[in-house]
Amino acid sequence: MAETRCERVRMWRWRRSPLRRRCDLVEAWVVLGGWVLALVGGVLAGFVAVGAVERAAEEQRARSRQVSAVLVEDADDKVPARVPADYRVWAKVSWTGPDGTTHTDEARVSPKTKAGAKIPVWTDGKDRITAEPLNNGEIRLHAVSGGTLAALCTAGVVLGTVWGVRQLMERRRLEQWALEWERIDTRNGWKTG
16 A cells, blocks of 8 residues: 655645634744744843843942951861862951951851961951852853843743643634534534544
């Protein structure tokens, strides 16, 4: 028996045909609009996210300043920092703020550091110990990662919405076909199925 070959007709929803319904054309426009919106929206969301990350890093850089603190106690038997890759331990340090007041807090220092050692720490505008500001390479990495994630999420939400709309349109199309078959089937008083 010879194998039958069914040719696939591309872009059939856009061509004039007596078999094309209005809902087919609407679906084609929904898909086209969804892809364009996903592409444009994803790019815009990516650029907005990149700008936000860069602004936040620059604000952190502007607020932070490095001060020299003095280790108040020995760091011999201290608990390691919470980050598994960090070998440093928490110990109490003291430093003088720009207004002359003395501040005390805990900072991560090298283990077995003796009391009285000078430790560089970063403080924010309110004289609280903070993390070291990101360098240019880290800012670039965070910005690119955030922008890519924002673009992919935006495009995913748009394409997911398009998929949902297409599912609703398909359900409605199947209901219309069932009604038309019912009308054709019962026109002469008999059923084909």
